[in-house]
Amino acid sequence: MSDGLRLPKFSVGVGDRFAHQAKAQLAACVLAADAGVEVIPVWNKSNREHMIIGSEPSQTRKAADVAVKELGWTKPYFLDADHINLKTVERFLAPCDFFTLDVADLIGQPAKPEAVAAFVKRHPELVGTVTIPHIAEPFKTDETFVTGVANKFLAAVQHAGEIYRLLVEKKGAGNFVPEVSMDETDSPQTPVELLIILAAIADEKIPIQTIAPKFTGRFNKGVDYVGDVAQFTKEFEEDLAAIAFAIRTYGLPENLKLSVHSGSDKFSIYKAIHDGVKKFGAGVHVKTAGTTWLEELIGLAEAGGSGLEIAKEVYADAYAHSEELCAPYATVIDIDPAKLPTPEVVNSWTSEQFTSALRHDQSNKAYNQSFRQLLHVGFKVAAKMGDRYLKALEANEEIVAKNVTTNLFERHIKPVFLGL
Template identity: 60%
Template sequence: VDADHIGLKTVDSFLAGSNFYTLDVADFVGETPDAADVDAFIAANKKYTGALQIPGIVTPFEVTEAKLREVAGKFLVAIKGAKAIYDHIVAAKGADNFITEVSVDETDLPQTPIDLFLILSMIAAEGIPAQTIAPKFTGRFNKGVDYVGDLAQFEKEFDEDLFVIEYAIQEFGLPETLKLSVHSGSDKFSIYPIIKKLIAKHDAGLHVKTAGTTWLEEVIGLAEADGEALQIAKDVYAGAYARFDELTAPYATVIDIDKAQLPTPEAVQGWDSEKYVNTLRHVQSHPDYNLNFRQLIHVGFKVAAEMQERYTDALKANEAVIAKNVTENLYQRHILPIFS
């Protein structure tokens, strides 16, 4: 059970029920570290300056003291913050009773392979036995829709990151189970063949963190059920449309919605079940599919939550059709394309 993107202020609510913790240090990225900590990091990693040849990567990385200082300046406080969260969880649960993931994906720019290597050096130095690491990759990982970016560049980057993971395990004594984590990884159908090929090449594990794809399948199931369930789906959209700025603001970096391409709530009220389902379901070849509509529904979960029993009773009443959609989506469209 994943406690997703938790910090010291939020972790206590998840101590009893979770056994996987994604340590979110985004708020600390870029904070100025103590000069003594920077000097200690540089001293510990000075042996990697010059031409660093990571096994498997053809071109050596040129690592300078300035590069060490740059990475320390951006991530050192963040990783020390991760250590504080980790220690808090250990005190409550014991060190062997949970899995630790460190997330550095919520940054402005993607990390290079050498950035990742040095971040893993920090994690090891802090004594965090991370089993998964979530870097920021090249391209857009928008919520609930396909990857947008250069596929060739993503493949090169992902391949090199896997070589970095292998080398860091040996160099820093990190857990042998350390693996990459792809955040907002659901619905990124165009990169799944690349990921499948590369994890097979490296015999590597993988963690794919979904981006609300099951919530979207719930809404699809309600729409497919027709009647009052379809009306609930329509009302979720109407509420999200009316509260567009409020609901999209927290996700500004991971959604791209063209408001001009959104149907009006009045138009949606006139849709039948088939039209609603085909507009929301992630089948890009279907003429009704609308990625703007899909992203707005994605961030509109608060509207459904505020319906309380009206929404949850509808889920119970339509469990069979919802379960069919959820299962088919996760198994056929996510698990099999990556792991089969």
């Protein structure tokens, strides 16, 4: 099930909303290679982000290709059609070679009773005592339990199968990497539930190379993990064990690995990810690592002058339209309006005050999580500025790039992949 394009063991999802930082992002992967670990970049940009910015996936592809050429990168790299479905896939077909199959809307929608019954009949190994190596306690299941799990996830997996088959028809088998995302559901899957999902994916003959399950805790945009790290560690390691077992049992691709979604800035769980991956000899895809758009703003603010003015202007506009900007991201942000400084206050700030509030350094007393999250969802404001914003990035390329590269390498790649 694994002929064709293969995603290497370690990969990092990088977003580049304005298609200006591909070289700076790739530079972080070059630093990783110099430090002795191969970390493959996967550029991603969702349909929603393209719609907001008014860009096309072909522009993201062009930026990645140019960066690869300029830096002489000879290892693999990918472009992810992030969270696509049958309605949105068309514009991503030509430029992309990695597809995140978004079936979140169908999780919990009941599958046809006869399809569920056939699944349960086909998988007697999932009923009774299920022993997964490296998980201390065997799982006790019965037909009712397996039927319930299948009923919750089977329709979603079947829809993923539909999208996958369309991609094969349009691009050819083995010409892209498929990921299935199951993280947008109400509660984390247990290892045996993940096993049931993987059995269904194997039945659909989707040769997935990454799967994104749901974990305990909150994965808010651009800020640290909120939750019980010990519980996350347990779930992460049990998922690794379930995947290893499913590869052997169902003939899924041997390089199938976990994908940690909203992976950006989840500093408190990076050690658990590194240790778990090392313990199991497994791979991992951290998506999305390093909030590049915020590093652009930090670079502009650090540059001072007109760069700082633009950063302040973006904040003032985001503050004025916070309700509208936050609405699409309501489930993945936690902003305390009382902690947001007024634009008048921010307009009086120096470069250092602005960057201290925005840069994700929890040891800095001036760091402001609400300020950071509002700006995270405020990229629409910069998009409306059009050429003015892009010209500012180009005028301050060196300082912006330094922030992008340093953030991605020091705060993400080092702790996750090097354990430093």
